[in-house]
Amino acid sequence: MSPRPERSARTGRSRSGPRRPPARPQATARNAELLAKFETLTPNIEPRRFTDLITVPELLMGVDDRRFEQTTPVQSAVFDTVAAGHDLVACAETGTGKTAAFLLPLMQRLLRANAEREGSARILVLAPTRELAVQIEDDVQGFGYHTSMRCAAVFGGVGMDGQEQALKAGVDVVVATPGRLMDHLRAGIAAFTGLDVLVLDEADRMLDMGFWPDVKFIVSQLPPGRPRQTLLFSATMPEEVMGFALEIMQSPRLVQLGIRNAPATTITHKAELLGRHEKTAWLSRFLRRAPGPTLVFSSTKRGADRLARDLQSQGIRAAALHADRTQADRLRAVEGFKSGTHRVLVATDIAARGLDIDAIETVVNFEVPFNREGYVHRVGRAGRAGSTGTAITLVSPDERHDMEEIADAFGLVLFEDAHAELVEAGEAIDGALPPVETASVAAERPRRPRTRRPRASEPAATPAVADVASEATSSPQESETTDTAADTPAEDGTGDAARKRRRRRRRRSGPKSDETVEGDGSPPEATGNGSDESGEP
Template identity: 45%
Template sequence: MSTSYSDLALADPLKRAVAEMGYETMTPIQAQAIPVVLAGQDVMGAAQTGTGKTAAFSLPLLQRLLKHETPSLSPARHPVRALVLLPTRELAVQVADQVKQYAKHTQLRSAVVFGGMDMKPQIEELRKGVEVLVATPGRLLDHIEAKTAVLNQVEYVVLDEADRMLDIGFLPDLQRILSYLPKSGRTTLLFSATFSPEIKRLAESYLSNPVLIEVARPNATASTVEQHFYLLADEDKRRAIRQVLRDKELRQAFVFCNSKLGTARLARALERDGLRTTALHGDKSQDERLKSLEAFKRGEVDLLVATDVAARGLDIKDVPAVFNYDVPFNPEDYVHRIGRTGRAGASGVAVTLVTKNDQRLMGELEKLLKKKIDVEHLAFEDEKPRGRQNDGRRHWRGDETGDARDEVRRTRGDRQRTERRAPPVAPADPFFDQPYEAPAEVAEPAAWEQKARPARSGLSANIKPKRKVAALFKASDSAD
């Protein structure tokens, strides 16, 4: 099987676009999927993220649509012929950009629609006519209901990151969208990094005799990614990120959290630590999310702290590392998260910060990866070794010079802690500094106690009155 793009049966405009983008050799998923799609067969494609699934379905799709190419300006001559559905806005924008690059030397039109922004610009573009429509399910339904997107001439349907769309609740939306498509004569393609047995059965109900293409073991992680799991306390996670960045001389990284609130808080905390940081999560507007991505791509920020909205399909070149600040709730998301690094054959580092409360999640991850995970101990620069030496003192790591330096640091820290803990000294007050002198009338406790004791028979002589102050005033009154 040939792996050169020059050997593919692609039209010259597409070959020229591929050459300008620097593509020479196909990835395994491209080499296996493109000929099948060119033959018009349905495909279920499973491959590790970052292996070129977008080109695997876009190039043959555009090749087959060239028969509809026309220079006409009439929108009626440019109906939607191909529909590409994706789970997130960022992924939709990315795929749409790639489709435009592949088709730039043709007269095929493409557009992208997604939520989080005004529909009016999208409506204006759709009314001009497009052959390839890239969309998120929710916003596409909005356009269908507004009658600005008509799908009765669709010939190709692509569900990219299909398992994610079904996992996060898009199944009802997908069923509604598919009901608007032609019942026959349609080619359906599903591409994803992972396929569970349940999703395979569900996907097969949409496809006709699909060809299953798996270029890697299901749910496998990329071999180019160096993976580490560190066991530590919650309060040490930020310190661990700083140290790994410093030790491995990493300039940029993704940092994944499980919640939107945790993402926002962590981004602010890392910013206070002196790291240039931006956050990406579902509560941010589309404009803010796009600005965060662009700043990260340009190298203006060091860390992109994000929820799993950024775990799928985002193609940002040369990101050297990924941190899992939280172990993902869904083990499949681990595969997608660490797929943001080590892309296109480059090497990468994936660091997962594990606490003692993550035992169940780690067990599920081991089941998915089908291997035992070795959890390491991260030695911080200012950490003391476990155990005691012969003199009973805890020694610091390092050579003799390092020990001396750390001893000075520890002494300085002890002094600062002592100074911080020292109670404030109250100002002197001459009145309160005088010694206490009892009044003359109470100098002999026995005298006033005898007067104050109730004259009741049967009471023990050892019982003293409960209210001595009241007895004192009674004794003074009788003296007057």
């Protein structure tokens, strides 16, 4: 069976680029009605020592290996509820340690039971992306290093044979993306007759990515008569997620930590007003001064590749991460970023989901996110587990309204010091920024001059013409940092005025040979804007 491609979020077109899906309301009457059906717990978020919570020596050794000493708020809040076997919905900010919050109590319960494998996994974890699935598998293997527990990750982009062998051999924990697990279920490879626990991790993201029908199908294939604990973890709580949780859970508890659907309070938010073609130059200069690892978000896969190449050409160690890259390339990019081989990781929203790297200090949005929830998920890659971080959004004139809506929703004050850092450092991008209200979107693409090799019959170039040729072959980087080169009248030898001057010089000098071209005595001219007729560089 051929690998099934992972599906991505649906996008559209609008007047100025990708359509931005409308953000879900923060609270509605339907939300309140659904929330009332949960048993809402008052969370105890006081730090607790893992030596007081973990009683299985082998599991505690794995926790010590990972230098876990005290619980985070979400771990303190849900540990006892998960360990007791209750169904639970936990809503918390990203980067707060949700994975360990459900893995450690579940693994301890299985180890205490000391049950033999029944040829079926005991715990099934569904995750929206390959990266998150690999991260959870790594956590299971790390915590359970000194135990006999085994785990298998099942995701698309790679062959099914190795996954099939692992599933048939028997494992305790299966971590899977919905699409690939459906392939195994339909092929009769995966069976969960002995399943004790179902975990839906980052459920809101699975909904956004279009995996919700797959999730419902997978749940429908689980044994109906066997008691099962169901856990759902999410950064936000859309109505669809809450409604489904009520359908599949028994007397579910609800734990909410912090403000729902809001960035972590430890993150500093900034915005830079830039023309679209200024963003790469600004980012390059910023990265040369930024000391730590930086995660850059691009809204498109092609944009991520292009930006990574541009940064590499300027000596910045960068790698791209998106769904079209092979699984091996994606793993190399993530591992290189973790190890420091790459200082910059340029990623799309879907691919970066599940990145759990504590060292990320700065997140840069190369384009404004599609909606408020997208902004929360992006900036949540920084400031994880209570550490501080910085989120910078590069805003072009046509994106300003969208960014202001996001800022207003979270009470952020932006745009006051736009462009200030580079100006203070004496590194302002050449050319003054046009006013936001009157900036021309059509003028934002830099144009590349086109040069022509002189014919043998042409007269020797005068100093003025030589200067023209020199300017026409200037470096692309210099042309990219000029704000209005494509709009201003050409005074450097590439416009109508320059062509007239060249014709007058040739007429005054007269014919040089019998090979003069018929007509006005001048050779064919290049187009005045220095580009192809299509206007593409």
